[in-house]
Amino acid sequence: xxxxxxxxxxxxxxxxxxxxxxxxxxxxxxxxxxxxxxxxxxxxxxxxxxxxxxxxxxxxxxxxxxxxxxxxxxxxxxxxxxxxxxxxxxxxxxxxxxxxxxxxxxxxxxxxxxxxxxxxxxxxxxxxxxxxxxxxxxxxxxxxxxxxxxxxxxxxxxxxxxxxxxxxxxxxxxxxxxxxxxxxxxxxxxxxxxxxxxxxxxxxxxxxxxxxxxxxxxxxxxxxxxxxxxxxxxxxxxxxxxxxxxxxxxxxxxxxxxxxxx
Numbered sequence: 001x002x003x004x005x006x007x008x009x010x011x012x013x014x015x016x017x018x019x020x021x022x023x024x025x026x027x028x029x030x031x032x033x034x035x036x037x038x039x040x041x042x043x044x045x046x047x048x049x050x051x052x053x054x055x056x057x058x059x060x061x062x063x064x065x066x067x068x069x070x071x072x073x074x075x076x077x078x079x080x081x082x083x084x085x086x087x088x089x090x091x092x093x094x095x096x097x098x099x100x101x102x103x104x105x106x107x108x109x110x111x112x113x114x115x116x117x118x119x120x121x122x123x124x125x126x127x128x129x130x131x132x133x134x135x136x137x138x139x140x141x142x143x144x145x146x147x148x149x150x151x152x153x154x155x156x157x158x159x160x161x162x163x164x165x166x167x168x169x170x171x172x173x174x175x176x177x178x179x180x181x182x183x184x185x186x187x188x189x190x191x192x193x194x195x196x197x198x199x200x201x202x203x204x205x206x207x208x209x210x211x212x213x214x215x216x217x218x219x220x221x222x223x224x225x226x227x228x229x230x231x232x233x234x235x236x237x238x239x240x241x242x243x244x245x246x247x248x249x250x251x252x253x254x255x256x257x258x259x260x261x262x
Contacts, residue, residue, distance in 0.1 A: 053248045054167050061170040065240055068175060069231040076173075080224050094138040096226055099219050100149075101130045101137025105195065106188055110152035114160045119150050151254075154191075155184030159255035168244055176247035 055061065084092065104127040111120040126142040126149060133141045143149065158180050159165070166179030177185070202208040236242055 053244050054165075055244065056167050057169065061168065062240060064170040064172055065231075067172060068170070071173060072231055076224055077230075080221055083221050084225060092222075092225065095218065095222050097130070097134070097140050098137045099222050100140070101127065101134070102219075104130075104149075106192065107150055107152040109191060110154055110157045110188075111150060113154070113157045114152070122147050123150055123152075153181075153184055154187040155181035155251070156255050158184055159251070165248065165251060168248065176243055178248070178251070181251065 087095075104123055108120060108123045108127065111123055126147045129142040129145065129147065130137045130140055133139075155178075163180050165181070169177045169179060169182055171177045171182060171185075174185070196212075200208065202211045205211065232239060234242070
């Protein structure tokens with residue numbers, strides 16, 4: 001039984017690693033036939049794990065998925081592509097490191113919520129090291145020092161303490177989520193806002209709101225820049241189900257929940 005569970009875990013991990021490859025295998029003919037490929041029924045796969053994801057809001061989710069495609073194609077990606085075109089790769093890497101270092105605050109708070117002492121110490125060490133030796137997070141010496149990055153969020157914290165994922169949800173702009181992870185996103189956002197408001201580093205400038213808006217805009221562009229996924233570039237007619245499946249299984253693995261038995 002253990003070997004079978006281990007096999008399933010490795011199989012899922014392999015599928016996750018193949019997702020970027022699938023996303024990159026777009027065909028020109030498929031894109032010219034229709035701007036958005038038809039999202040077919042998956043009734044023939046009822047015996048597969050695809051159908052096991054709780055998705056009672058599928059009609060709404062598909063509409064949001066379509067909105068995200070148009071938002072990505074006509075607004076978000078043109079901005080990201082322009083950013084990548086005018087910004088040297090060296091600067092792009094420094095920007096990504098800076099925001100990743102800020103993200104250590106979220107990682108630390110959720111490691112503490114999960115009572116993971118060693119992980120919390122490592123994350124704190126990364127933040128302090130990269131904020132000082134790494135020149136405010138522009139560089140990442142902590143990784144070369146052996147301090148591994150531990151991605152955490154409140155959705156994982158809820159899952160760690162036994163909260164089920166709940167119905168699958170597609171959020172505008174943010175993309176795939178679940179009821180649990182949507183609540184976690186709201187909590188993380190509230191905590192970050194509270195910390196930022198308490199510190200308020202730009203209060204003395206008189207333009208705190210404008211500066212903050214600029215920082216958050218660049219953060220959003222950088223976050224999309226770091227994501228390789230592009231809507232409907234897989235050429236796969238069941239992309240909605242594929243994304244739903246991979247997201248659900250990835251989150252279950254991240255909180256170390258056992259995969260369903262076959």
